[in-house]
Amino acid sequence: MIRGVAGSPWASPRPPCGKDHNTVAVFIIRRLLQSVVLVLVMSLLVFLGVYAIGNPADILIAPDATEAERVEVIHHFGLDQPLYAQYGKFFANAVQGDLGRSFKFNESALKLIAERIPATLELAFASLFLTIFLGIPLGLYSGFKPNSISSKLIMGFSAFGFSVPAFWLGLMMVMVFAVFLGWLPASGRGQTVNLFGVPVSFLTWDGIRHMILPAFNLACFKLSLIIRLTRAGTQEVIRSDYVKYAKAKGLRPARIILVHVLKNTLIPIITVLGMEFGRTIAFATVTETIFAWPGMGKLIIDSISILDRPIIVAYLMIIVVMFIFINLIVDVIYSALDPRVRLEERR
Amino acid sequence: MRKDAISGKGALARFRERPLGKAIAEYCESVSAVMAFFVVLIFVVAALFASLIAPQNPYDLAKLDLLDGTLEPLSKSFSGSVYLLGTDEQGRDMLSAILYGLRISLSVGVISTIVAFVFGTSLGLIAAYKGGRFESILMRIVDLQLSFPALLIALVLLVVLGQGVDKITLALVIVHWAYFARAARGSAMAERNREYIEAARALRLGDLRIIFRHLMPNVMPSIIVIATTMVARAISTEATLSFLGIGLPITEPSLGLLISNGFRYLLSGKYWISFYPGIALVVVIVALNMMGDRLRDVLNPRLKR
Numbered sequence: 001m002i003r004g005v006a007g008s009p010w011a012s013p014r015p016p017c018g019k020d021h022n023t024v025a026v027f028i029i030r031r032l033l034q035s036v037v038l039v040l041v042m043s044l045l046v047f048l049g050v051y052a053i054g055n056p057a058d059i060l061i062a063p064d065a066t067e068a069e070r071v072e073v074i075h076h077f078g079l080d081q082p083l084y085a086q087y088g089k090f091f092a093n094a095v096q097g098d099l100g101r102s103f104k105f106n107e108s109a110l111k112l113i114a115e116r117i118p119a120t121l122e123l124a125f126a127s128l129f130l131t132i133f134l135g136i137p138l139g140l141y142s143g144f145k146p147n148s149i150s151s152k153l154i155m156g157f158s159a160f161g162f163s164v165p166a167f168w169l170g171l172m173m174v175m176v177f178a179v180f181l182g183w184l185p186a187s188g189r190g191q192t193v194n195l196f197g198v199p200v201s202f203l204t205w206d207g208i209r210h211m212i213l214p215a216f217n218l219a220c221f222k223l224s225l226i227i228r229l230t231r232a233g234t235q236e237v238i239r240s241d242y243v244k245y246a247k248a249k250g251l252r253p254a255r256i257i258l259v260h261v262l263k264n265t266l267i268p269i270i271t272v273l274g275m276e277f278g279r280t281i282a283f284a285t286v287t288e289t290i291f292a293w294p295g296m297g298k299l300i301i302d303s304i305s306i307l308d309r310p311i312i313v314a315y316l317m318i319i320v321v322m323f324i325f326i327n328l329i330v331d332v333i334y335s336a337l338d339p340r341v342r343l344e345e346r347r
Numbered sequence: 348m349r350k351d352a353i354s355g356k357g358a359l360a361r362f363r364e365r366p367l368g369k370a371i372a373e374y375c376e377s378v379s380a381v382m383a384f385f386v387v388l389i390f391v392v393a394a395l396f397a398s399l400i401a402p403q404n405p406y407d408l409a410k411l412d413l414l415d416g417t418l419e420p421l422s423k424s425f426s427g428s429v430y431l432l433g434t435d436e437q438g439r440d441m442l443s444a445i446l447y448g449l450r451i452s453l454s455v456g457v458i459s460t461i462v463a464f465v466f467g468t469s470l471g472l473i474a475a476y477k478g479g480r481f482e483s484i485l486m487r488i489v490d491l492q493l494s495f496p497a498l499l500i501a502l503v504l505l506v507v508l509g510q511g512v513d514k515i516t517l518a519l520v521i522v523h524w525a526y527f528a529r530a531a532r533g534s535a536m537a538e539r540n541r542e543y544i545e546a547a548r549a550l551r552l553g554d555l556r557i558i559f560r561h562l563m564p565n566v567m568p569s570i571i572v573i574a575t576t577m578v579a580r581a582i583s584t585e586a587t588l589s590f591l592g593i594g595l596p597i598t599e600p601s602l603g604l605l606i607s608n609g610f611r612y613l614l615s616g617k618y619w620i621s622f623y624p625g626i627a628l629v630v631v632i633v634a635l636n637m638m639g640d641r642l643r644d645v646l647n648p649r650l651k652r
Contacts, residue, residue: 038491046503049503049506049507050506050507160633162636163579163632163633163636164629164632164633165583165586165587165628165629165632166587167586167587167590167591167606168586168606168625168628168629171606171610171613171621171625172625174613174614175613175618175621175622178614179613179614179616179618180616186614275494278494278495278496279496279498282495282496282498282499282502283496283498285498285502285591286498286587286590286591289590289591290610301591301592301593304502304506304593305592305593312506316503319499323494323495327494
């Protein structure tokens, strides 16, 4: 039922989480070491993929260059050296935070992407916010009242958002809300305010208006997923003995929902949300392209079309590190939330 | 069979008692699933015979008239014929463009799924049957790959491989084989200790024969379910990548590329260039997913009884 959600690649050593905080530390350290190995492997793959396949000299050198100029440029960029030497140089530079200079902007690729990260993260968190504060209540409602008309509508929306490509939904939003109705703007970030030196949109009314459509577009898939998960979890939990007991005890419905039901359906939801966050960053490329949102997703698509290799490499390395980090956090939270994981460890 | 002949049952009734017949009969109990099947069938036929059905060959430049550019749906052309779904900026009939685009989208989706199906299922089955180091290494790779979003992996692969129908098909195979491998291994794990496998081993049948003649048929139902949704997902991913301008070149316009092309005109209110290819895409994907959902209900042994 859960699409696009994979088991963690490090699933075998279950995080030992319990009274002993040392075991948690050991687990995190071991995972960090594994992550370093993974980053090394991925950097090699990315390097081979982007630099070694195809000839970078063709892009760097003007077609009308003389043979002497060609040799000069190839030598200058170290392209005449064996592949392992090139990778060594790339890696040594990468460790010092130098992933090359963009061909187009003639600036540090890492810096260019770092400048765009806040815009992408702002959008991603806005969509996460929508997912949590719309998805969980809607899922709870349709779990409690599965036969009402509104919960059938909710499930219809969920099925739709689940299977329809996100970019098409984005286009339809632009068509309906920006072009035909003219309610909301369809491109850019709007007015931004500096918060701790980082420009953000969510503090101005104009910025929020610009953010509504892209945030909804990015949230659609997650929203559908969370509605389904919450609904399934709720239906399972309300049949359990402890909810029946709580009802029999005469607890207020609000307390039963918030404490007994929600708490027990929350574990899979949080795990899935953590994994979905990575997907959100990937799909931000689509949403940012549609809504001309100046994040790193739009930058990478623009860079691919002009083959700006340093930016592509830098983006991929940042994404790899981000994913490893997200997976680590998800695993730690998961073990902290689910007491069963701890019980198994103790035996 | 002889008993059936005595009791006077027809061939159809006999077929209904076999597993395939039962599954088909059960599938047909859902009206929406049957409708989804016919929708997919119609689209497949339309794509196959696009060159016969289409009012115009949309890529024969001699047939296009720039004077007919960006006409609204149902408007008359310069030469008198009617453009049912309007035209794009080059005066291309959108209905024809959609039919030709459907052909590319469907073939990329189906071919990539078939290849991924063969590779992934074989590897998954061998892993489950052989076990040991091969299994653990393969499953590590599968888990690692599945922890990254499919779109991102496909994007990286296309950066490396370049554009083209063959390239995007290859990229989709590399992205999707892991799903088949995981599912095939998962189902085969449950089957590998069953008596019939033990019996086949006792008969000293070859490993490959046991895997493909005995294990595979029993794993098939769950894999077929995945294959249906995978076609939908492959079509969707291809459209997304083409929309981003990194999937297919302009010479091979799939539905995604048509939508991308119309996006510029969408903002000025000329919605039909993007809208109708999008509807075709969504209808295909939703119908395939509905078929997949129904197949899951019919073929999943865990949901029975």
